[in-house]
Structure formats: C-alpha cells, structure tokens
Amino acid sequence: MNINWVSWLLWGFVSTLVLTTIEATLQGLGLTRMNIPYLLGTMVTPDRDKANFYGVLLHFLNGWLFSFGYVVLFQVWHLATWWAGVVIGILHGMFLLAVLMPLFPGIHPRMASEQAGPTARRQLEPPGFLGLNYGFRTPVSVLLSHAIYGAILGLFYKVIS
Amino acid sequence: MSERNSETIDPAGSPKIQDYALIGDCRSTALVSNRGSIEWLCWPRFDSPSVFAALLDRERGGHWAVTPNAPYSVQRKYLGESNVLSTTFVTHGGTAVLTDLMPVGSEEYKRRFSLPDHEIIRSLECQSGEVELRFEFHAVADYGGKPVRVRTIGRLGIRIEADGIVYWLRSTHPLAVEKDWVRGIIRLRAGERAQFTLTSSEYAPMVLPALGDSTAERIQNSVDWWQQWARRARYDGPYRDLVVRSALAIKALTYSPSGAIVAAATTSLPEHVGGSLNWDYRYCWLRDASLSVRSMLGLGYWDEADSFLNWMLHATALTRPKLRILYNVYGENAPNERELKYLSGYYDSRPVRVGNAARSQLQLDVYGEVIDAACQYAHAGGNFDRSTRNVLVQLGEYVASHWSEPDQGIWEPRSAPAAHTNSRLLCWAALDRLIRLSNTAMLPGAQRDTFKRERAKVFHDIKQHSWNENIGSYTSVLGKDEVDASLLMMSWYGFESPTSDRMRSTYRVIRERLGAPHGLLYRYRSKHPEGAFGICGFWETEYLAMGGGTFEEASRLFEQQCSFRNDVGLFAEEIDPNNGDALGNFPQAFTHVGLISAALTLQEREAGERSLKHRPESAQHSHQEVSA
Numbered sequence: 001m002n003i004n005w006v007s008w009l010l011w012g013f014v015s016t017l018v019l020t021t022i023e024a025t026l027q028g029l030g031l032t033r034m035n036i037p038y039l040l041g042t043m044v045t046p047d048r049d050k051a052n053f054y055g056v057l058l059h060f061l062n063g064w065l066f067s068f069g070y071v072v073l074f075q076v077w078h079l080a081t082w083w084a085g086v087v088i089g090i091l092h093g094m095f096l097l098a099v100l101m102p103l104f105p106g107i108h109p110r111m112a113s114e115q116a117g118p119t120a121r122r123q124l125e126p127p128g129f130l131g132l133n134y135g136f137r138t139p140v141s142v143l144l145s146h147a148i149y150g151a152i153l154g155l156f157y158k159v160i161s
Numbered sequence: 162m163s164e165r166n167s168e169t170i171d172p173a174g175s176p177k178i179q180d181y182a183l184i185g186d187c188r189s190t191a192l193v194s195n196r197g198s199i200e201w202l203c204w205p206r207f208d209s210p211s212v213f214a215a216l217l218d219r220e221r222g223g224h225w226a227v228t229p230n231a232p233y234s235v236q237r238k239y240l241g242e243s244n245v246l247s248t249t250f251v252t253h254g255g256t257a258v259l260t261d262l263m264p265v266g267s268e269e270y271k272r273r274f275s276l277p278d279h280e281i282i283r284s285l286e287c288q289s290g291e292v293e294l295r296f297e298f299h300a301v302a303d304y305g306g307k308p309v310r311v312r313t314i315g316r317l318g319i320r321i322e323a324d325g326i327v328y329w330l331r332s333t334h335p336l337a338v339e340k341d342w343v344r345g346i347i348r349l350r351a352g353e354r355a356q357f358t359l360t361s362s363e364y365a366p367m368v369l370p371a372l373g374d375s376t377a378e379r380i381q382n383s384v385d386w387w388q389q390w391a392r393r394a395r396y397d398g399p400y401r402d403l404v405v406r407s408a409l410a411i412k413a414l415t416y417s418p419s420g421a422i423v424a425a426a427t428t429s430l431p432e433h434v435g436g437s438l439n440w441d442y443r444y445c446w447l448r449d450a451s452l453s454v455r456s457m458l459g460l461g462y463w464d465e466a467d468s469f470l471n472w473m474l475h476a477t478a479l480t481r482p483k484l485r486i487l488y489n490v491y492g493e494n495a496p497n498e499r500e501l502k503y504l505s506g507y508y509d510s511r512p513v514r515v516g517n518a519a520r521s522q523l524q525l526d527v528y529g530e531v532i533d534a535a536c537q538y539a540h541a542g543g544n545f546d547r548s549t550r551n552v553l554v555q556l557g558e559y560v561a562s563h564w565s566e567p568d569q570g571i572w573e574p575r576s577a578p579a580a581h582t583n584s585r586l587l588c589w590a591a592l593d594r595l596i597r598l599s600n601t602a603m604l605p606g607a608q609r610d611t612f613k614r615e616r617a618k619v620f621h622d623i624k625q626h627s628w629n630e631n632i633g634s635y636t637s638v639l640g641k642d643e644v645d646a647s648l649l650m651m652s653w654y655g656f657e658s659p660t661s662d663r664m665r666s667t668y669r670v671i672r673e674r675l676g677a678p679h680g681l682l683y684r685y686r687s688k689h690p691e692g693a694f695g696i697c698g699f700w701e702t703e704y705l706a707m708g709g710g711t712f713e714e715a716s717r718l719f720e721q722q723c724s725f726r727n728d729v730g731l732f733a734e735e736i737d738p739n740n741g742d743a744l745g746n747f748p749q750a751f752t753h754v755g756l757i758s759a760a761l762t763l764q765e766r767e768a769g770e771r772s773l774k775h776r777p778e779s780a781q782h783s784h785q786e787v788s789a
Contacts, residue, residue: 027478030478030479030480031479032479033475033478033479033492047546048546048547048548048549049546049547049548112417112418112419113418114188114205114278114363114418115188115271115278115418116268116417116418117186117187117188117265117415117416117417117418118186118187118265118386118390118412118415118417119267119268119417119464120415120417120420120462120464120465120467120468121464121468122420122464122467122468122471123420123468123471124475125418125419125472125475125491125492126418128491133419133491133493134491135479135493136493
C-alpha cells in the first residue's frame with residue numbers, strides 16, 4: 001500500500017484543526033456541552049485550566065492518528081472523495097457516540113458512572129448513551145463535525161496508485 | 162430521633178402525605194407508607210416515569226405492599242442516622258419488623274461486589290408470636306398509562322417488562338402471578354425471616370442478587386455507610402437529631418452521578434387538598450439547590466458543595482450568562498408540562514402534572530442565591546479555577562445590566578412579571594458578594610466599578626420604592642402594599658439590620674398579615690387556599706435569632722415549627738394550620754434547608770459568633786466597608 005505520507009500529515013493536521021474548531025464553536029454556541037479535549041485532558045490532570053490545554057494536544061494527536069485510518073481506507077478503496085470521507089466520518093462519529101462515550105466512565109479516572117454515589121466527589125458527568133447527557137443536540141454536533149473532518153480528508157488527500 | 166408512640170392503622174383509609182417515609186440511594190427515591198406499602202417509585206432516576214404511584218391514584222398507580230392481614234398498630238423509625246427505614250407492625254398474634262432500603266455503599270465496596278444498578282430490599286422479621294402478612298405487588302409503566310407484562314421464570318424470580326425496562330422481583334417465599342399482579346400470604350413465626358428484592362437495569366444485563374445472608378450484610382453495610390456520612394455533620398447543638406435527619410433527606414435528594422439536588426421526591430402532591438396547585442418538583446431548581454449547598458457547607462459537607470458547584474458550572478454552560486430556573490439532573494431543560502388526565506390525584510387533587518412550565522420564567526433572585534452559595538464556598542476555603550471565576554463574573558455582568566427588569570420572583574406565580582423586592586434584594590446580594598470576592602483577590606477580572614455603581618442603584622431602588630410608609634413595611638412588589646415572607650430574608654442577606662426600625666416594623670406587619678395558627682406563617686395572602694409555608698416559619702426563626710427577637714423567642718418558635726415534622730422527621734412543602742397535615746411535595750428540600758439554616762443561626766446566636774462571614778451586617782455597613 002502506497003501511503004502518501006506528506007498528504008496525510010498535512011491534511012490530517014488541517015482536518016483535525018477544523019474538527020477542533022467546529023467542536024469548540026458548537027459548544028460556544030450552546031448546542032452541546034460535549035468538550036472532547038476537556039474530557040481527554042481531565043484524564044491526565046484534575047486542574048480544569050491545564051486540562052483544556054493538555055486536552056487540545058491529546059485531541060490533535062488523536063485526530064492525526066485517526067486520520068491515518070481514513071487514508072488507509074482511501075488507499076484500499078482507491079478512492080478519496082469528499083463523500084467517501086463523509087461516510088467514514090459519520091461511521092467514526094457513531095462509533096464514538098455509541099461505543100466509546102459509554103465506555104468513558106469505566107476508563108476515565110475523573111468521571112462518574114450512572115451508578116455513582118452516594119459518595120460525593122467532584123467528578124465529570126457521564127456522557128450517557130449517544131452523549132445525550134451533554135445536551136440533546138450532542139449526537140448531531142458530533143456527527144456533523146466528524147463528517148466535515150472526513151470530507152476535508154477525502155477532498156484533499158491524494159491517493160497514490 | 163423523632164420516633165413517636167405507635168399508631169393504630171385503619172386499613173380502609175388512605176395514607177396522608179405525612180404517613181410516608183423516604184428511602185433512597187442518591188439516584189432515585191421511594192416513599193413507603195406506614196401501612197408497609199411502597200406507593201411512589203421512579204426509576205432509574207428522580208424524574209423518570211413511575212413504577213409505583215398509588216400516592217397519586219390508589220386504583221391505577223401501582224404499589225408494593227407487605228402488610229399484616231389482621232388489625233395492627235405501627236411504629237416507624239430510621240435505623241440510627243441512616244435512610245434505612247424500619248417499620249414495626251404489632252398485631253394481636255405477634256410483632257413483625259419490616260426493613261426497607263435502597264442499598265448504598267462506598268465506590269470501593271461496589272467495585273468488590275457485583276451489585277444491581279437499582280435495587281430495593283424489603284426484609285421482614287417476626288420478632289414475637291406469629292404474624293400473617295399480605296404481599297401485593299402491582300407495578301405500572303409510565304405513571305400507570307401503559308401495561309406491564311409479568312411472568313414467573315422458575316427459581317430466578319418474577320420478571321416484569323414495563324415500557325422497555327425489565328424489573329426482577331425475587332422472594333424467599335412463594336408468590337403467585339395473577340395477570341399483572343403478584344400476590345402471596347407470608348406467615349412468619351418468632352425468629353423467622355422473609356426477604357424480597359426488586360432490581361432494575363437500564364443497559365447491561367441484570368445482576369440478580371442472592372437472598373439470605375448476603376442481603377442482611379448489604380442492609381448492614383448501607384446502615385454503616387449512612388451513619389458514617391451523618392457523623393461528619395459539624396453540628397453538636399441541641400437539635401442534632403433534627404438537623405441530621407434534614408441533612409440525610411437533602412442528601413437522598415442529591416443525584417450523585419452529576420451533583421444536582423432536586424427540590425422534592427414527588428410530583429403533584431397538592432398545596433391544598435382537592436385543589437389544582439399541583440406541580441412537579443423532581444427537578445433541580447438553582448435557588449433551592451444553592452440554599453441546600455449553603456446548609457451542607459454550614460454542616461461541613463464540603464464534597465457535596467464542591468460537587469454541586471461543579472454541576473452548576475457544567476449545567477449552565479448552554480445558556481450562560483442567562484440562568485434557567487430549573488434543570489433536569491444532567492443540566493438539560495426540564496420537560497414541557499403536561500397533565501396525566503388518567504390519574505385521579507392525591508385525594509382527588511387534579512390535575513396530576515409532569516414537567517414544569519416554570520422552566521421558561523425569569524426569576525432574577527436565582528443569580529443572588531447561586532453567587533451567595535459560591536461566595537460562602539470561597540470563604541470556607543474553596544478555590545475557584547479560571548472557568549468558575551469567569552462564570553461568576555459573567556453572572557455579575559448579567560445582573561448589573563438586568564436587575565431592573567420585572568420577573569416572576571421567588572414564588573413563581575403564573576401571572577405577569579412584576580418588580581419583586583426579593584429579586585432586587587438578591588441582585589443586590591449578588592453584586593455585593595462579587596465585590597467582596599474581588600476585594601480578597603479571589604475574583605480578578607470583575608468590573609468592580611460597574612458592580613459598585615449598580616449595587617448602589619439597587620440599594621436606593623429598594624430603599625425608596627419597596628418601603629411603604631402607609632403600612633410601615635417593605636412590600637413584595639415595589640410601589641405596592643402587599644407583603645410576603647421572603648422580606649424576612651433582608652436581614653439574612655445583610656441588607657437591613659434585624660434591629661433597624663424598618664425591619665422591626667416589617668416583621669410586625671408580616672406577622673399580622675401572614676401569621677397562621679400555632680406559630681406558622683403563610684408565604685403570602687393568596688386567593689387560592691393553601692397551607693402555611695414550611696421554610697417561612699424557619700426564616701422567621703432566623704430573623705428572631707439574628708437580633709429581631711430574643712434567643713428564647715427564636716428557640717421556642719423553632720421547636721414549634723419542628724413539631725410539625727412527621728413521625729420520622731420529614732417535612733413537606735407546606736403545613737395545614739388547621740390539622741397539622743403535610744401539604745405539597747414531599748419530602749421538600751427547601752423546608753429541610755430552612756430547618757438546618759435556622760438551627761445553625763440559633764447556634765451562632767447562642768455562641769455570640771458570626772460564622773457566615775461572607776455577608777455584611779447591613780447594606781449601609783457593606784457600602785462603607787467597600788468605600789473604605
């Protein structure tokens with residue numbers, strides 16, 4: 001398989017940048033309380049201010065790594081188009097919402113589970129199924145941002161035959 | 162403990178509100194009547210549709226009874242300082258004790274053992290003679306609006322499918338399924354036991370707990386957990402039992418996974434029996450929750466306060482700087498209000514409502530209560546991170562530019578907005594506390610000059626337009642001549658000294674106009690009949706304890722208010738002055754908050770100390786202090 005490394009590194013970075021920006025914007029507009037960088041950051045530090053910073057770094061790293069999966073699929077299919085990216089992005093978002101998010105309380109050291117208590121601790125709320133505990137528009141926000149992330153990768157990544 | 166003499170039960174009669182006791186696990190609660198019947202349960206959380214709601218409809222609501230088959234008298238208590246209920250039935254033939262609980266444990270304990278997500282344990286023991294009890298189980302779905310399917314699955318127990326959720330009922334004694342009912346007769350001799358568990362799971366496959374010794378161990382573990390928690394209460398005054406019971410009730414109304422505190426466990430218990438003032442209180446009102454946090458902080462429950470502030474920060478993120486009045490336990494908007502027309506209501510008090518239309522109201526006092534709670538937290542040694550500081554400053558800026566708007570006020574009437582004194586008072590308190598925080602460098606970035614200017618404007622507005630010379634009192638609405646009991650809080654928030662001429666005169670007018678028999682107090686004069694308001698009597702106690710009266714007067718009034726608790730120490734929202742019956746949703750965090758706050762203020766008065774240093778003696782004093 002001939003991965004176009006330069007194209008992956010460049011567009012993986014750009015699409016992650018756009019993804020992070022869209023997520024932060026949707027949160028700022030009051031559409032969702034889902035903040036993936038913050039959730040990631042609080043895995044490594046309880047300090048809310050530092051968590052945001054570390055979380056953005058971790059989110060960038062994740063976004064970059066996940067984009068590698070996208071380009072592998074583009075190469076396998078010999079097809080890199082915006083709509084192929086959207087399809088992978090939506091599947092990626094659904095996996096995140098339906099599988100990874102509900103797992104978070106089990107692996108996150110500072111997140112309560114739905115069964116937490118009665119011992120009181122300052123903990124993050126569990127996201128719940130499809131992240132709905134963070135607002136009813138959360139699934140739409142996550143799917144939209146990941147679809148755009150996939151679309152950028154599909155549109156700009158050049159498949160090497 | 163407020164254990165009283167045994168009461169003979171009329172099996173034909175329906176329980177009244179005060180006949181119920183609360184059990185809970187900080188995610189949901191159930192109400193158990195003094196007939197041994199669970200008649201209110203919402204799973205998996207406080208605001209979920211009910212599994213049992215006989216409280217609101219004796220025919221259709223569903224219940225789970227374990228009741229003697231012969232005439233009996235009953236005595237109830239909580240086991241020590243816990244939320245584990247013990248009901249003793251005394252019949253002609255013998256005595257049986259029923260223990261009811263939702264089991265709890267530490268996170269470590271829960272990791273060690275595989276436990277059901279949601280569980281109620283009912284354990285019965287015959288202490289003397291022989292007792293025959295009737296077992297009746299009738300679960301419903303969606304408040305009785307949808308059918309359930311009940312099947313016996315051999316030794317595993319009885320499986321109940323209700324609107325997509327599965328419950329398992331297990332028993333040490335044989336039970337029979339008849340359509341959607343489960344029935345049985347339990348005969349016990351001295352020393353014999355019976356156990357029943359009801360479990361539920363939302364997502365994962367159900368854990369079916371073993372009955373027998375392990376159940377007894379889990380009961381003891383739950384009692385131990387609650388007692389350890391209760392021992393941390395930093396209050397050793399003469400009313401410790403009452404204070405700790407109130408703290409336990411508030412703790413049971415806290416949703417642990419998020420830190421939210423709901424206002425009450427129920428919906429639609431009437432403020433007047435047979436009337437229509439029936440509301441759903443199973444949501445988190447920022448006002449009530451902030452006051453709850455203050456009382457928890459006063460008792461030294463630091464983690465609960467910390468947890469709530471974290472929730473508040475997270476929950477309000479979508480609307481900030483504007484705050485909603487109420488949220489669900491995860492910070493979402495409470496559902497639209499709807500009527501369940503098929504339920505007859507408590508003693509025919511219709512309609513039964515779920516959801517709450519007050520969610521769209523503007524109540525400016527909320528800002529003051531939230532900021533005051535945060536300020537108290539800071540003065541108790543808490544630190545704010547940058548996000549929290551930003552939120553507080555944003556809330557302050559919102560108050561500075563909106564305090565003069567008319568709103569619905571603390572009593573949230575469903576009428577046109579007005580300029581409420583209490584809302585202005587709390588806007589003043591919000592700005593005052595933020596200025597005080599910025600004085601201590603805990604709030605860099607605050608617009609001190611703007612806050613000071615607007616605080617002065619609110620101060621003059623209240624002083625000039627809320628004071629009515631004709632009646633010699635501050636008034637509920639600026640420029641009008643009605644009073645309400647929230648005016649008593651002008652001293653608590655440090656706006657007006659309790660010994661000032663204006664405050665003494667206001668107190669006299671409130672007593673004259675709102676006084677009810679037996680030392681009780683109405684919140685306001687209402688066209689609709691309703692009971693005396695529980696927390697208002699405690700506000701009056703605090704006013705007297707702070708200097709408006711003598712310590713003896715305040716103590717006497719406090720004890721008079723407390724005499725209206727039920728046999729296990731719980732209060733509803735209101736009290737019927739004619740017969741002492743509880744009215745409104747039950748148990749009500751607001752009333753218990755009032756009790757704790759009044760007990761703490763009495764203790765302060767006795768010790769001659771001021772423990773709440775975040776508030777000034779009076780507004781004038783505060784303004785001079787800041788200028789200096």
